[in-house]
Amino acid sequence: MTPLLGTHQLVAGYGEAAVLAGIDLTLERGRTLALLGRNGTGKTTLIDTLAGLTTHHSGTIHLMGQDVTRLRADRRAAAGIGWVPQERNIFKSLTVEENLTAIARPGVWTLERAYSMFPRLKERRRNLGSHLSGGEQQMLAAARALMVNPKLLLLDEPLEGLAPIIVDELLAALAEIVTGEGMSAIIIEQKARKVLPLADEAVILDRGAIVYKGSSEELLADDRALGQHLGVEKASATA
Numbered sequence: 002m003t004p005l006l007g008t009h010q011l012v013a014g015y016g017e018a019a020v021l022a023g024i025d026l027t028l029e030r031g032r033t034l035a036l037l038g039r040n041g042t043g044k045t046t047l048i049d050t051l052a053g054l055t056t057h058h059s060g061t062i063h064l065m066g067q068d069v070t071r072l073r074a075d076r077r078a079a080a081g082i083g084w085v086p087q088e089r090n091i092f093k094s095l096t097v098e099e100n101l102t103a104i105a106r107p108g109v110w111t112l113e114r115a116y117s118m119f120p121r122l123k124e125r126r127r128n129l130g131s132h133l134s135g136g137e138q139q140m141l142a143a144a145r146a147l148m149v150n151p152k153l154l155l156l157d158e159p160l161e162g163l164a165p166i167i168v169d170e171l172l173a174a175l176a177e178i179v180t181g182e183g184m185s186a187i188i189i190e191q192k193a194r195k196v197l198p199l200a201d202e203a204v205i206l207d208r209g210a211i212v213y214k215g216s217s218e219e220l221l222a223d224d225r226a227l228g229q230h231l232g233v234e235k236a237s238a239t240a
């Protein structure tokens with residue numbers, strides 16, 4: 002069967018500078034990939050490249066068999082790539098509900114469903130984006146991406162900077178979205194041990210290249226790889 006996403010020898014970056022050094026990646030429908038790596042290894046560049054926001058040098062990107070390599074970012078969104086950037090990019094002058102309905106497209110994800118996934122957003126539905134906490138903004142950014150009814154959701158460090166209790170709430174919602182609802186996703190995360198349990202597959206980047214590819218379960222049990230590539234400590238480590 003045609004995979005949901007396939008990249009072949011993808012080289013991309015910023016202007017003349019190539020950051021990604023030939024990425025070969027395949028993701029089947031309904032699967033979730035944890036995209037890991039130390040700071041500055043190219044994780045954001047990879048998902049921004051999938052979203053159509055970097056300079057393409059060579060190689061290809063296919064979404065459900067369609068070559069989207071040269072499509073503009075808005076066309077890729079229409080083709081089914083939902084993107085939640087690190088900066089969250091919510092509309093601060095709109096209410097929560099307006100944020101959710103402004104760019105909604107028909108599909109299984111409706112306002113009602115988004116609110117049942119994130120009850121906090123329902124409580125805050127009349128609040129402006131600028132009046133939300135960091136955790137609520139992250140929930141809004143994720144819910145807004147779902148309202149576009151994407152085929153593939155790209156999340157860039159959704160847990161960053163959030164209080165531990167909110168991290169757990171958001172992780173539970175993300176787990177429900179990718180396992181319960183079968184959404185396909187690529188999630189960048191620094192806290193490998195937090196994200197691996199909800200992912201099917203794991204990729205580690207170093208200097209723009211894939212240095213580890215395997216099942217998330219295998220990686221979670223592989224202290225050597227976690228230590229070597231990510232600096233994650235053994236045993237009681239929580240990173």
Ligand SMILES: Nc1ncnc2c1ncn2[C@@H]1O[C@H](COP(=O)(O)OP(=O)(O)OP(=O)(O)O)[C@@H](O)[C@H]1O
Pocket residue numbers: 015018020038039040041042043044045046047
């Ligand atoms: N807008 C930009 N212009 C030029 N170079 C950039 C730009 N953004 C990132 N880079 C460079 O690309 C490389 C990869 O950065 P990237 O943000 O993709 O890494 P990352 O793995 O996501 O790191 P982090 O975890 O710190 O976000 C770095 O060397 C960085 O300096």
